[in-house]
Amino acid sequence: MVKKIFIVIILGFFAVMLLPLAKDFTPFQELSPLAKKYVEDSPEELGAANIVTSVIVTYRGLDTLGEVAVLFIAAAGVGFFLRREGKNAKTAKRGSSQILQSGTAFLFPLILVFGVYIFLHGHLTPGGGFQGGVVIASGMVLLLLSSVSTKINENVLHLVESLSGASYIAIGILGLVLAAGFLDNRFLDLGEFGTLLSAGAIPLIYSFIGLKVGAELVGIIDNMQKDQS
Amino acid sequence: MTLITILGLILILIGIWGMLTQRNIIKIIIGFSIVDTGVHLIMVSIGYIKDRTAPIIDSAVSQADAVNKVVDPIPSALVLTAIVIGLAVTALMLSYAIKLYEKKGTLDINEFKELKW
Numbered sequence: 001m002v003k004k005i006f007i008v009i010i011l012g013f014f015a016v017m018l019l020p021l022a023k024d025f026t027p028f029q030e031l032s033p034l035a036k037k038y039v040e041d042s043p044e045e046l047g048a049a050n051i052v053t054s055v056i057v058t059y060r061g062l063d064t065l066g067e068v069a070v071l072f073i074a075a076a077g078v079g080f081f082l083r084r085e086g087k088n089a090k091t092a093k094r095g096s097s098q099i100l101q102s103g104t105a106f107l108f109p110l111i112l113v114f115g116v117y118i119f120l121h122g123h124l125t126p127g128g129g130f131q132g133g134v135v136i137a138s139g140m141v142l143l144l145l146s147s148v149s150t151k152i153n154e155n156v157l158h159l160v161e162s163l164s165g166a167s168y169i170a171i172g173i174l175g176l177v178l179a180a181g182f183l184d185n186r187f188l189d190l191g192e193f194g195t196l197l198s199a200g201a202i203p204l205i206y207s208f209i210g211l212k213v214g215a216e217l218v219g220i221i222d223n224m225q226k227d228q229s
Numbered sequence: 230m231t232l233i234t235i236l237g238l239i240l241i242l243i244g245i246w247g248m249l250t251q252r253n254i255i256k257i258i259i260g261f262s263i264v265d266t267g268v269h270l271i272m273v274s275i276g277y278i279k280d281r282t283a284p285i286i287d288s289a290v291s292q293a294d295a296v297n298k299v300v301d302p303i304p305s306a307l308v309l310t311a312i313v314i315g316l317a318v319t320a321l322m323l324s325y326a327i328k329l330y331e332k333k334g335t336l337d338i339n340e341f342k343e344l345k346w
Binding site for chain 1: 231234235237238241242245246249250271274275277278279283284285286287292295296299301302303305306309310312313314316317318320321323324325327328
């Protein structure tokens, strides 16, 4: 009973704290000055059609580097907690159905290609490295579900992850040396606006982010699945 | 005062209620995810401007007219970051849950008394 009263008090406290946010908030009619500058300048300056991408990858590129670092630390934490201590206890597992197996054989390559498409077109269409990486990881989940004996080569996974992470930093430093600042995309030719090979280094950076995120998420899933066997 | 902001607020309250009342660790993690979603909704609704479209320059939104046609790109970028971090934190919490289940054979939070006072 006392616990319930406490819970009601805490909920009421949060409601009172958050209510002004909803009540006093008037929707904007205009873009804020900073957003206006981004929208006006980024197509000319960076050559990316997707303004969200130019904010994430270039204007706020350092934040994205921190985000990738947080994701890496979380993946490392999952790997640390779920590591197997030498025991290899196999429990009997039921194989998956024929429908799932055939469906996976058909869909898995398509999902991989779609993931690559999403992160290659991050500067033109909605999407980007993180989304593409998650799509790739979802394809791997399908593969793990369809055949329980699938073994993922962890060495390849770690190699892809560390190489793409290092290349991301290297591109950032190249921007510092050849262009105006860290993670500046303009050291490559900006190209024709709205085509695949445009926006300087943004497709390159997003490809490395996509590979890194994909490898990390596959690693997380692999750790969780291994723990069950 | 917009509908989406209020819906986000309600989601946050539902999530906090779930975290406080549920005893199954997995359900507490689900409560956390609901709070996460509510925060994302509020952030997106702050950047939204009525009758405008996504900040992507293409045949529908010309470069010259973009300032009057697109929503604020910065909250979208922030929410993208927040979603990824939320995913990472959820994965970490689930791996804690797996480890706790291995230790005690139960997911009931009341069974874990070591740090209780």
